[in-house]
Amino acid sequence: MDEIDRTIVNLLRADGRTSYAELARRVGLTAPSVQDRVVKLERNGVIAGYKAVIDSEAIGLGITALIGIIPDNSADHLDICERLRAIPQIESCYFLAGVECYQLKVRVPKMGDLERLIHRVGAIPGVAQTRTTITLSTKWEDRPQPIPEDGDGHGVG
Amino acid sequence: MDEIDRTIVNLLRADGRTSYAELARRVGLTAPSVQDRVVKLERNGVIAGYKAVIDSEAIGLGITALIGIIPDNSADHLDICERLRAIPQIESCYFLAGVECYQLKVRVPKMGDLERLIHRVGAIPGVAQTRTTITLSTKWEDRPQPIPEDGDGHGVG
DNA sequence: TGGTCCGGTCGATCTCGTCCACTACACGAG
DNA sequence: CTCGTGTAGTGGACGAGATCGACCGGACCA
Numbered sequence: 001m002d003e004i005d006r007t008i009v010n011l012l013r014a015d016g017r018t019s020y021a022e023l024a025r026r027v028g029l030t031a032p033s034v035q036d037r038v039v040k041l042e043r044n045g046v047i048a049g050y051k052a053v054i055d056s057e058a059i060g061l062g063i064t065a066l067i068g069i070i071p072d073n074s075a076d077h078l079d080i081c082e083r084l085r086a087i088p089q090i091e092s093c094y095f096l097a098g099v100e101c102y103q104l105k106v107r108v109p110k111m112g113d114l115e116r117l118i119h120r121v122g123a124i125p126g127v128a129q130t131r132t133t134i135t136l137s138t139k140w141e142d143r144p145q146p147i148p149e150d151g152d153g154h155g156v157g
Numbered sequence: 158m159d160e161i162d163r164t165i166v167n168l169l170r171a172d173g174r175t176s177y178a179e180l181a182r183r184v185g186l187t188a189p190s191v192q193d194r195v196v197k198l199e200r201n202g203v204i205a206g207y208k209a210v211i212d213s214e215a216i217g218l219g220i221t222a223l224i225g226i227i228p229d230n231s232a233d234h235l236d237i238c239e240r241l242r243a244i245p246q247i248e249s250c251y252f253l254a255g256v257e258c259y260q261l262k263v264r265v266p267k268m269g270d271l272e273r274l275i276h277r278v279g280a281i282p283g284v285a286q287t288r289t290t291i292t293l294s295t296k297w298e299d300r301p302q303p304i305p306e307d308g309d310g311h312g313v314g
Numbered sequence: 315t316g317g318t319c320c321g322g323t324c325g326a327t328c329t330c331g332t333c334c335a336c337t338a339c340a341c342g343a344g
Numbered sequence: 345c346t347c348g349t350g351t352a353g354t355g356g357a358c359g360a361g362a363t364c365g366a367c368c369g370g371a372c373c374a
Contacts, residue, residue, distance in 0.1 A: 001216075009216070012209035016173040021330055031331070033353050046215040051208055051299070052169035058203040059158075059166070060305040066251070066260065081296055088303060093296035094223070103223065103290075109305050133257075139238055139250035142208070142299065146245060148217040148266050178361055188362070190322050 001046070004029070005037060006147045009046065012038075013144040016050040053142075061107040064138060065114055067121060068100030068131040075126030077101075083124045089117050100131060158203070161186070162194060163304045166203065169195075170301040173207040210299075218264040221295060222271055224278060225257035225288040232283030234258075240281045246274050257288060 004027050011018050011026060020038070024031045041047045056064065071080070077095075084093055084104065092105040104121070108114045114132070122130050161184050168175050168183060177188040177195070184191065198204045213221065228237070234252075241250055241261065249262040261278070265271045271289070279287050 009209065009211060013211060014208075016207035016209045019330065020332095029352095030354060032333085032355090035331075036352080044215065045212050048210040048212050050173035051171075051210055051301075052166065052173045053205040053208055054166060054170060054301070055202050055205050058201065061302070064251070066253070085297070091300050091302060092298045094221070094292040094298075095294045095296055096223070097291045097293050100290075102296075107302065133260075134254045135251040136254050137252045139252055139259075140242070141249045141251075143248050144208075144211070145218070145248060145264065176361060177363095186321095187323060189324090189364085192362075193321080 005041060005046075008034065008037060009041065009147060010144070012047065012050075016052075056107050060109045063108050063111065063114055064135040065106050065108075066133045066135065067104040067106060067118065068133075069102040069104070069121065069127055070100050070129040070131070071102075071126050072128035075101075075128075077126075080124055080126050084121070087117070087120060089113070162198060162203075165191065165194060166198065166304060167301070169204065169207075173209075213264050217266050220265050220268065220271055221292040222263050222265075223290045223292065224261040224263060224275065225290075226259040226261070226278065226284055227257050227286040227288070228259075228283050229285035232258075232285075234283075237281055237283050241278070244274070244277060246270070 007027050008023055011023055020031045020035045023038070024034045027034065038047065056062070069080075071077075080102070081093070081095075084090055084102070089106045089108055090104045091107055094103045095101060096103055106114070106117060108117060114134075118130055118132055121127060164184050165180055168180055177192045180195070181188045181191045195204065213219070226237075228234075237259070238250070238252075241247055241259070246263045246265055247261045248264055251260045252258060253260055263271070263274060265274060271291075275287055275289055278284060
């Protein structure tokens, strides 16, 4: 993970479809060596994949909400997590240090869908209470930040 | 935005580097027509871009936290938003309906960085209080959900 | 009937991806 | 010092992919 790798990662974060030839021009190497580096980054788990960024509103998912989950004492977290994963509308799921031990980011087409979703989450065994907050607007999302200088040995290796 | 477009979008969400030739084989068209559809989806804003998915821990950003912001009465939201945007560690920023009117998702290398970051956010004029929650683990993040059937006319057009 | 638009196909051409052999350099052992 | 060895990069060759223009066929409408 040297300066060249960081440049490659930054370029691919900004545009995941950048060709190896283009990356090569940017970093001053040839396409095969860039490909070699990218393959290694993928194998090390630094690059976990590539995604198209979709406008949620454009595909009919106009409502975004955050749902916090407060568990009860009997909560079986493996089970809760599994049941949450089975709900497709939950796009992100974080396990938190706090009273609300999960936070979910969900997207739905209509308010009615959100209501049904909240009921479904609340009905999961071990969930004592949920707290939902509607997002009025997304200022920005998943903005890549610069890679710290010492960002090397922490990978899966 | 017909069935074929939805398939293309789903394939590109799962792997943003899928070639036009491969997409063409999957949807039963030729590469040029698939390319044509993709270009239109990009122009309509349905596909907003392509990103490599990076493992935060592997690049030294091992700590993820959620910061809620409670504003005071004098808060100038344009100004707050601008100042937040200038902080690179804030990867996502949502404007919420609730007492905590912003929620930030931040990533930092070390706890000390998080502390400095919280102080910096708290020092923004109009910010009365912040509430920070550490994420112990990310169960999943940005998982694509199926596109609803009527996901057509809502786009930028 | 004929014109036009839209979306698709086909073929030509250029670029890109990918594989392989070779090279340059750093490192350690004998 | 010399010799392997491992790592990283180069360059060439070849097949696959991207891209462009010309053409085709159905839907729609006067």
